[in-house]
Amino acid sequence: MRKQSPLERVHNFEEVNLGYSEEEAIAEANRCLECSSPSCVDGCPVGVDIPGFIKKIKKGDFCSALALIREKNNLPAICGRVCPQEKQCEKKCVLSRKDRAVAIGNLERFVADYCSSSFGRADLSLSSASVAVVGSGPAGLTTAGDLARLGYSVSVFEALHLPGGVLRYGIPAFRLPKEVLEREIEYIKSLGVEIKTDYVIGKIKGIGDLLKEGAKAVYIGIGAGLPRFLEIEGEDLVGVYSANEFLTRVNLMKAYLFPYVATPVRVGRKVAVIGGGNVALDSARTALRLGAERVFLLYRRSSVEMPARKEEFENAREEGVEFMFFTQPVRIIGGEKREVRGIECVRTELKEKDESGRPSPVPLPNSNFSLEVDSVIIAIGTQANPLLFQDGKELERTEKGYIKVDEEGRTSMKGVFAGGDIVTGSATVISAMGMAKKSALAIDRYIRTGLWR
Numbered sequence: 045m046r047k048q049s050p051l052e053r054v055h056n057f058e059e060v061n062l063g064y065s066e067e068e069a070i071a072e073a074n075r076c077l078e079c080s081s082p083s084c085v086d087g088c089p090v091g092v093d094i095p096g097f098i099k100k101i102k103k104g105d106f107c108s109a110l111a112l113i114r115e116k117n118n119l120p121a122i123c124g125r126v127c128p129q130e131k132q133c134e135k136k137c138v139l140s141r142k143d144r145a146v147a148i149g150n151l152e153r154f155v156a157d158y159c160s161s162s163f164g165r166a167d168l169s170l171s172s173a174s175v176a177v178v179g180s181g182p183a184g185l186t187t188a189g190d191l192a193r194l195g196y197s198v199s200v201f202e203a204l205h206l207p208g209g210v211l212r213y214g215i216p217a218f219r220l221p222k223e224v225l226e227r228e229i230e231y232i233k234s235l236g237v238e239i240k241t242d243y244v245i246g247k248i249k250g251i252g253d254l255l256k257e258g259a260k261a262v263y264i265g266i267g268a269g270l271p272r273f274l275e276i277e278g279e280d281l282v283g284v285y286s287a288n289e290f291l292t293r294v295n296l297m298k299a300y301l302f303p304y305v306a307t308p309v310r311v312g313r314k315v316a317v318i319g320g321g322n323v324a325l326d327s328a329r330t331a332l333r334l335g336a337e338r339v340f341l342l343y344r345r346s347s348v349e350m351p352a353r354k355e356e357f358e359n360a361r362e363e364g365v366e367f368m369f370f371t372q373p374v375r376i377i378g379g380e381k382r383e384v385r386g387i388e389c390v391r392t393e394l395k396e397k398d399e400s401g402r403p404s405p406v407p408l409p410n411s412n413f414s415l416e417v418d419s420v421i422i423a424i425g426t427q428a429n430p431l432l433f434q435d436g437k438e439l440e441r442t443e444k445g446y447i448k449v450d451e452e453g454r455t456s457m458k459g460v461f462a463g464g465d466i467v468t469g470s471a472t473v474i475s476a477m478g479m480a481k482k483s484a485l486a487i488d489r490y491i492r493t494g495l496w497r
């Protein structure tokens with residue numbers, strides 16, 4: 045393992061994509077054809093007026109462009125960095141058919157960074173009606189911000205000691221600097237939202253208590269933070285991490301500064317990361333930054349089926365992550381002290397599509413092989429954390445444990461709405477925000493009219 049000082053590691057976590065200069069932003073905006081019936085907006089789950097804000101960038105009117113984005117999106121500096129634009133707005137851009145789509149995400153990020161200090165404390169008159177929001181990830185922050193703008197008094201209850209959800213503990217600083225997250229959270233607070241941290245709903249209070257204590261409605265945006273495991277031999281060895289634990293140690297607890305902080309993290313010289321999504325890539329790139337010499341990313345399918353953002357895949361490749369496609373782990377090999385020594389895998393081939401719509405990987409007989417590794421990070425998805433439901437038993441859930449809602453986020457409990465990953469399972473920041481926006485409007489209607497459905 046390369047010897048690094050904690051300070052060197054801080055440097056390693058600096059943002060990779062440096063963003064546009066003013067000239068570059070205007071040049072990129074000028075590529076927009078100003079279509080008479082633009083389809084890019086249809087690709088945005090929160091409905092940002094994309095042609096409108098790009099037109100303002102063309103004129104150099106950057107902060108008006110940001111104001112226009114903020115009408116629909118409370119977290120533009122984040123979305124500009126982490127949204128899968130190539131599957132959404134940019135995919136719909138007419139230029140993508142022949143050439144490269146307008147880089148909508150980079151432009152959104154540019155104005156959000158350029159005008160980062162352009163919001164003062166909003167002068168909103170908050171009504172006496174209060175709403176409780178559980179969870180401060182993208183879903184909770186979006187509902188909270190939208191409701192505060194509508195005049196409600198909003199309190200967000202967050203289990204961790206810092207707000208932001210996956211944006212805080214999952215996505216590493218080299219993709220989403222924590223100052224950017226802080227800035228977006230400050231904006232939400234500037235709308236009058238109160239955020240109470242270290243507050244686990246389901247333990248300290250239940251959903252019913254929040255309603256009894258005066259909340260006119262409750263919004264649940266608790267994500268799906270419980271890791272899934274492979275259920276193979278050796279998963280209990282020392283040096284096996286769930287991606288959630290690994291990334292939380294580094295991003296939230298700043299383990300890269302150990303011994304100056306209390307939380308350590310050890311990766312060793314060689315690391316195997318299992319999975320093919322953003323979480324797996326973030327873990328692999330983080331392990332490299334912590335000093336691992338070789339990081340293998342094991343994925344059962346091919347690069348085509350990988351759900352990760354394209355930019356992250358390319359960056360990971362450039363940084364030296366070694367991709368092993370068509371590879372499925374079958375056993376983690378331990379040493380005398382129950383430490384990870386290696387991982388045994390089989391090769392796979394792709395057959396007909398499974399319920400995820402992707403070709404299903406089938407192990408090839410007699411294709412077993414072993415890799416020598418010092419740690420294993422499992423990034424194969426997450427599921428609903430049952431903690432909240434110790435109290436909220438009336439909340440109807442799906443077979444997989446997610447909360448059942450209608451199209452506007454109404455749950456089976458009157459006055460209680462839900463959205464984001466706790467409804468869909470692990471998805472994206474913008475899909476969580478899109479659902480949250482719909483629920484904010486439905487909550488407003490419910491409080492004003494008293495009509496539930």
Ligand SMILES: Cc1cc2nc3c(=O)[nH]c(=O)nc-3n(C[C@H](O)[C@H](O)[C@H](O)COP(=O)(O)OP(=O)(O)OC[C@H]3O[C@@H](n4cnc5c(N)ncnc54)[C@H](O)[C@@H]3O)c2cc1C
Nearest residue numbers: 179181182183203209210214245266267464465471472473
């Ligand atoms: C490592 C990683 C990388 C990702 N990269 C991308 C990406 O590049 N682009 C993208 O679009 N998406 C990405 N995603 C997915 C995306 O981050 C999630 O879909 C999104 O954060 C879901 O938002 P949410 O608000 O529903 O939940 P979360 O972000 O999970 O937030 C839920 C919050 O609720 C809190 N909470 C949980 N239980 C309780 C309780 N009982 N009481 C109080 N608070 C509670 C949690 O502590 C957390 O802060 C990534 C996910 C991970 C893990």
